Amino acid sequence: MSKDNSQQIQAHILDAYKIKKALKICGGNSKHFYGHEVDAGSLDVSEHKGIISYEPTELVVTVRAGTLLSELETTLHESNQILPFEPPHFTDKATIGGTIACNLSGPARAYNGAARDFVLGSRIINGKAEDLKFGGQVMKNVAGYDASRLMCGAMGTLGVILDVSLKVLPKPETEITLAHQCDINQAMYNMHQWVKQSLPVTASCYDGSQLFIRLSGSDSSVNSARKIIGGEVIENSPLLWQQIKEQTHNFFKTDKALWRLSLSSNNPPLDIPGDTLYEWGAALRWLKTDSSSAEIREKLETVGGHAVLFRNNTSDTPAFHPLSDGLLNIHKKLKNAFDPQNILNPGVMYKDI
Amino acid sequence: MTSPIDKSQLISKLESILPSTSILHQTEDLHPYECDGLSAYRNLPLAVVLPNEIEQVQSILKICNELDVPVVARGAGTGLSGGALPLSDGILLSLAKFKEIIDIDPVQRVARVQPGVRNLAISDAVARYDLYYAPDPSSQIACTIGGNVAENSGGVHCLKYGLTIHNIQQIKIITIEGELLTIGGSGLDSPGYDLLALMTGSEGMLGVIVEVTVKLLPKPESAQVILAAFDDLIKAGKAVGDIISAGIIPAGLEMMDKLAIQAAEDFVHAGYPTDAAAILLCELDGSQAEVKENIKRVQHILEVSGATEVRIAQDEAERETFWKGRKAAFPAVGRISPDYYCMDGTIPRKHLPQVLQTMAKLSAEYDLPVANVFHAGDGNLHPLILYDANIPGELERTEDFGGKILELCVEVGGSITGEHGVGLEKINQMCVQFDALELTQFHAIKKAFDEKGLLNPGKAVPTLHRCAEFGAMHVHHGELPHPELERF
Numbered sequence: 001m002s003k004d005n006s007q008q009i010q011a012h013i014l015d016a017y018k019i020k021k022a023l024k025i026c027g028g029n030s031k032h033f034y035g036h037e038v039d040a041g042s043l044d045v046s047e048h049k050g051i052i053s054y055e056p057t058e059l060v061v062t063v064r065a066g067t068l069l070s071e072l073e074t075t076l077h078e079s080n081q082i083l084p085f086e087p088p089h090f091t092d093k094a095t096i097g098g099t100i101a102c103n104l105s106g107p108a109r110a111y112n113g114a115a116r117d118f119v120l121g122s123r124i125i126n127g128k129a130e131d132l133k134f135g136g137q138v139m140k141n142v143a144g145y146d147a148s149r150l151m152c153g154a155m156g157t158l159g160v161i162l163d164v165s166l167k168v169l170p171k172p173e174t175e176i177t178l179a180h181q182c183d184i185n186q187a188m189y190n191m192h193q194w195v196k197q198s199l200p201v202t203a204s205c206y207d208g209s210q211l212f213i214r215l216s217g218s219d220s221s222v223n224s225a226r227k228i229i230g231g232e233v234i235e236n237s238p239l240l241w242q243q244i245k246e247q248t249h250n251f252f253k254t255d256k257a258l259w260r261l262s263l264s265s266n267n268p269p270l271d272i273p274g275d276t277l278y279e280w281g282a283a284l285r286w287l288k289t290d291s292s293s294a295e296i297r298e299k300l301e302t303v304g305g306h307a308v309l310f311r312n313n314t315s316d317t318p319a320f321h322p323l324s325d326g327l328l329n330i331h332k333k334l335k336n337a338f339d340p341q342n343i344l345n346p347g348v349m350y351k352d353i
Numbered sequence: 354m355t356s357p358i359d360k361s362q363l364i365s366k367l368e369s370i371l372p373s374t375s376i377l378h379q380t381e382d383l384h385p386y387e388c389d390g391l392s393a394y395r396n397l398p399l400a401v402v403l404p405n406e407i408e409q410v411q412s413i414l415k416i417c418n419e420l421d422v423p424v425v426a427r428g429a430g431t432g433l434s435g436g437a438l439p440l441s442d443g444i445l446l447s448l449a450k451f452k453e454i455i456d457i458d459p460v461q462r463v464a465r466v467q468p469g470v471r472n473l474a475i476s477d478a479v480a481r482y483d484l485y486y487a488p489d490p491s492s493q494i495a496c497t498i499g500g501n502v503a504e505n506s507g508g509v510h511c512l513k514y515g516l517t518i519h520n521i522q523q524i525k526i527i528t529i530e531g532e533l534l535t536i537g538g539s540g541l542d543s544p545g546y547d548l549l550a551l552m553t554g555s556e557g558m559l560g561v562i563v564e565v566t567v568k569l570l571p572k573p574e575s576a577q578v579i580l581a582a583f584d585d586l587i588k589a590g591k592a593v594g595d596i597i598s599a600g601i602i603p604a605g606l607e608m609m610d611k612l613a614i615q616a617a618e619d620f621v622h623a624g625y626p627t628d629a630a631a632i633l634l635c636e637l638d639g640s641q642a643e644v645k646e647n648i649k650r651v652q653h654i655l656e657v658s659g660a661t662e663v664r665i666a667q668d669e670a671e672r673e674t675f676w677k678g679r680k681a682a683f684p685a686v687g688r689i690s691p692d693y694y695c696m697d698g699t700i701p702r703k704h705l706p707q708v709l710q711t712m713a714k715l716s717a718e719y720d721l722p723v724a725n726v727f728h729a730g731d732g733n734l735h736p737l738i739l740y741d742a743n744i745p746g747e748l749e750r751t752e753d754f755g756g757k758i759l760e761l762c763v764e765v766g767g768s769i770t771g772e773h774g775v776g777l778e779k780i781n782q783m784c785v786q787f788d789a790l791e792l793t794q795f796h797a798i799k800k801a802f803d804e805k806g807l808l809n810p811g812k813a814v815p816t817l818h819r820c821a822e823f824g825a826m827h828v829h830h831g832e833l834p835h836p837e838l839e840r841f
Contacts, residue, residue: 057594058701058732080600109541116547117519130790138699139731140516140771142505142554143779143786144814145798149518149550158546170600192460196483198571198640220642262540266460283541304539321544326534331545333801338794349545 002050004064006123006131006162012043013160013343014129020341025156027066028093031102033311035155035319035348045097045160052163053137056081060120060137062165065097072096076168084112084169088245097161103153106245107203107214110265110280111195116152118167124151124159127339137165150334156345157353158338172202172216177237178229180211184269184278187211190229191281192265199225203241206278207251212240244279247311251277251286257312259287259296263305270299286310293317320349358422358442360399366420367402367444370412375450377401386445389430389437390492391778393694393748398425398439405450407525407533407563413446414561415531423807424529426557428469428500431492433695434776436504436556436812443810446561448499454478455564462569463522468499468562472506475567484569487514490772491680499562505554507772509605509679512730513638516772518553520568526552526560529803537566551798556774557809559802573638576604577648578672581660582629586610586725589631590705592658593729596635599654601647605636606730607679613686613724613737614678620685623678626662633660633729634679636672682726683737690722690739694751698762699771702732711761712736719754721747733771734762760785775813783813784820792817 016023022040049066056079063072069089076082086106087099100122105114121135124147135141135148151161180190187206194213195201200221203214213229214237215222226233234240243249252258261270265283269276274289289296293309300307306321313319323331328350335342335353346353360378367376377383378400387395399422404410417424423443430437439445451467454475458464459482464475472493476485489508490496496506502524505517514520523537537549552559583589589608596603609617611630618625625632633655637647648665655663666672678685686693700708709725716723724737736758740751759769759782769775769782783792795814799806815823 055701055703057598058703059597060701103542103547113515113519114542116550117515126794130794132791132794133787134791136699136766136768137701138733138767138771140507140511140699140728140733141768142516142772142774143768143770143783144775144791144795145555145559146505146518146550146553147794147798149547152547152550153542154546169602173600196459196462196571198574200640217639218643218646220646221640224640224642262538262542264461264539266458280541306538306540306542306544308544323545324535326528326532327536327545327548330534330548330801334546334798337797337801 003047005048005066009043009045009048009160009162010125010129010131013125013127016343017127017129017341020343022343022346025160025345027095027098028068028091030089030091030094031098031104034102038345038348040346043160046095048162051075058137059168060165061168062137062163063096064163065095065161067096069094069096069099077171080171081168082171083118083166085109085115085118086112086245087115088247090246096164100152100164101154101156101161107205107241107279110204110283111202116149119148119152119164120167121165122148122151122161123163124161126159127341127344132159135165139167155348157335157349158344160344174219174222175214175216175237176222176226177212177214177234177240178226178231179234180213180231181209182211187278188282194229195281197228199228204279204281205244206282208275208277214241251275251288254288255312256288256290257314258310259289260308260310261285261287261300261305263300263303267303267305272296272299297321318350323350358399358420363416363420363422363444364400366416367400367413370416371402371404371409375403375405377403386427386430386439386447389427389435390433391435391438391776393742394435394438394777396439396441398441398443398445401445401447403447403450407527410446410527410561410563411531411533414527414529417444417807418529418531418805421805421807423810425809426503426561428497428503429471429495431496432500432504432774432776433697434770434774434778436774436776436809438777440811448497448563451499451563457482459484462571463566464569465564465566466498467564469497472496472498472501479569483572485572486567487520487570488517491683498565498567502553502562502565503555503557504774505772507728507733509607509728511728512606513602513604514570518550521549521553521565522568523566524549524552524562525564526562528560529805529807534560554774556776556813558799558813559808573604575641575644576636576638576672577644578634578636578666578675579648579651579655580664580666580675581633581635581655582626582662583631583633583659584629584661586631586709587706588659589633590702590729592633592655592660594702595654595658596651597730599650601637601651603635603730604638605634607634608632608727608729609679609682610725612722613682613726616685616689616724617678617682620688621677621681623674625678629661634675679726686724686737686739691741691743694738694740694755696734696736696738696755696758697770697773698759698767699731699733700762700765700767702729704765704767708734708761708765712758715754715757719750721751721754728771731771732767756782777812780812780815780819781823783815784823789817789820792820
């Protein structure tokens with residue numbers, strides 16, 4: 001299904017701009033738990049959908065924001081290509097627009113790059129209802145400020161993404177996952193060493209007792225790496241990473257607050273009570289805990305990282321790590337530059353933005 | 354109206370925070386700074402300042418902000434688009450003294466460096482850990498990392514390893530108000546907007562970079578290069594698509610046309626086939642097994658694509674020889690023409706035949722030869738227009754021709770600059786690539802960082818007035834959308 005709904009979206013934003021009425025931007029609502037609830041009428045972008053152009057030999061796809069992530073991935077698979085950042089879906093309604101707006105990436109992120117790394121260009125409607133194009137459909141483009149990447153992770157607060165052009169990559173020929181029984185210190189040591197040896201690692205996870213390492217690439221490079229790394233080849237590699245990416249793995253079955261900690265990978269385990277699942281060579285840590293947000297954020301600040309309250313926010317704890325005064329000031333000014341009436345998803349990330 | 358700048362007041366304020374040896378303001382001392390790598394444009398600043406401490410940069414910017422003095426930041430001055438061209442009423446802020454590699458973390462594979470550290474010096478310093486810094490602009494021996502971030506520099510390995518933006522983790526900047534901000538973080542992401550992306554490639558318009566944390570990559574176990582000759586440029590272009598369609602992402606994939614091949618061969622004797630219409634250099638890296646396998650596959654693809662000759666470098670020395678010609682292409686062209694003008698457009702690769710044909714037609718029309726060097730894998734063209742600046746009118750004709758090439762790139766869905774930046778050089782073509790609303794949005798972004806417009810004013814983003822004069826403002830359907838909204 002393909003439909004250009006850009007004019008309706010623009011008209012909707014223009015109406016809201018004129019009367020200064022806030023809008024809650026909705027795609028597939030698959031990430032409704034992420035960030036803060038926006039108390040406003042919704043702007044549905046899910047009807048603006050379809051793949052506009054796809055050139056496998058150019059490694060570029062341009063797609064409307066409301067396109068289902070599953071549909072996009074299926075199309076790429078038919079040409080033996082993938083979204084290298086392996087985005088989570090969370091539900092079957094996930095759209096590419098929401099994926100880019102949240103800049104969420106999966107297990108491959110530490111090795112292939114994040115969603116933002118693959119954005120080549122975008123078309124957005126800003127808070128003044130202006131239809132703007134930034135970047136393009138080419139790998140290298142340094143004309144103008146990189147406003148398309150700025151949209152990644154801005155959660156719609158700077159503009160509603162209409163279309164996005166992404167770099168895609170060939171699907172690896174082979175993929176296997178190796179499991180090692182070890183403690184966290186050994187796991188961290190291994191994760192660092194194997195990457196440093198230039199082995200084709202594309203995912204890593206430590207669940208408290210086992211280290212899982214995914215190898216992807218040509219048959220020959222996967223096989224030679226397998227000999228170096230050793231361990232047991234697990235039976236269903238795609239299922240394991242699917243469960244971790246989609247948070248259907250047993251670890252994620254909890255009513256406790258689920259924190260997403262992002263920090264330098266060489267930090268030893270943090271001294272915060274709770275259970276931790278390690279990903280991305282230990283640069284990403286999922287923490288289930290009853291500890292206070294103040295305690296968690298203070299710990300993360302001491303190591304130069306940040307903490308997102310990802311799921312199960314039962315109080316009014318800010319979901320995202322507070323910004324320094326200087327950065328908050330820039331954020332407010334940028335918000336004002338794109339959305340002076342503060343109508344696009346206000347408060348979804350931070351108060352006043 | 355801004356009042357004219359009182360130079361003696363400015364110098365005396367600068368002298369209160371900097372040693373006198375770090376302030377240059379006599380005409381003869383200013384000349385070395387009159388231009389960057391785009392030497393067709395020259396201008397003397399009011400003064401050059403050479404701080405070596407972050408606090409000094411903060412104080413300098415505070416003074417400039419207070420006195421409304423424009424500031425142009427400069428690294429090594431190797432930029433090719435005039436981004437570091439001084440302004441007559443402003444100061445030139447050189448970051449050349451910030452040369453320290455502060456910290457190398459081989460486990461996390463990052464290095465924290467000052468902005469004046471040379472690109473290649475980073476790779477040299479981390480080589481003992483078998484690591485390197487991937488972006489390799491051709492000026493890497495001289496260019497500095499601060500400038501690389503400001504320009505989002507690329508190089509020959511972008512297709513596989515990305516641009517500067519993909520290879521940095523954190524930067525520290527000083528705002529025009531003199532405030533130190535840390536952007537990015539020690540992890541793989543940071544809270545809030547992606548200011549790291551916004552700063553990268555912002556050409557000194559938003560802040561002054563005073564520290565960069567770069568990501569390092571493990572050196573690949575093995576690298577191998579294939580040279581293929583073609584009797585037709587279009588066939589060579591198609592072969593590039595065939596390699597990528599086969600699921601292979603080469604570490605480097607470069608193309609040169611006949612004129613570039615001949616110039617390079619005359620200069621460095623790389624053994625290039627000088628009768629070829631085009632050559633492709635395809636480098637593959639990874640594990641030994643993988644490289645061996647892919648070399649065979651690429652060799653087969655090239656033969657099927659109609660290559661007249663396919664050579665595989667037999668050892669490291671031959672690999673370096675193959676690359677030597679490509680790396681020396683610019684100076685080689687410099688030997689066969691009094692002057693040359695290097696362009697930097699990008700296009701979707703499929704439009705290569707059309708772009709090359711039109712370029713040949715334009716070359717005949719303007720009566721100026723063009724040598725083509727092309728980062729073929731990622732569609733980045735570097736046409737080198739050969740001219741003689743001593744012939745009256747020839748530079749102007751060259752610039753006009755260059756502008757036409759860039760407009761052609763935009764027409765086929767590409768960009769006016771892939772890695773050299775807009776600077777002053779391509780500012781008119783920005784009016785072709787972006788419409789009035791988009792340019793207005795850029796100005797609003799700048800204002801969020803630099804209310805008074807003191808950081809590198811007049812570069813990178815043209816005023817709407819300038820575009821109107823250039824006559825290339827893209828106004829859709831004869832009017833701006835939403836005329837009820839305030840503009841300008």
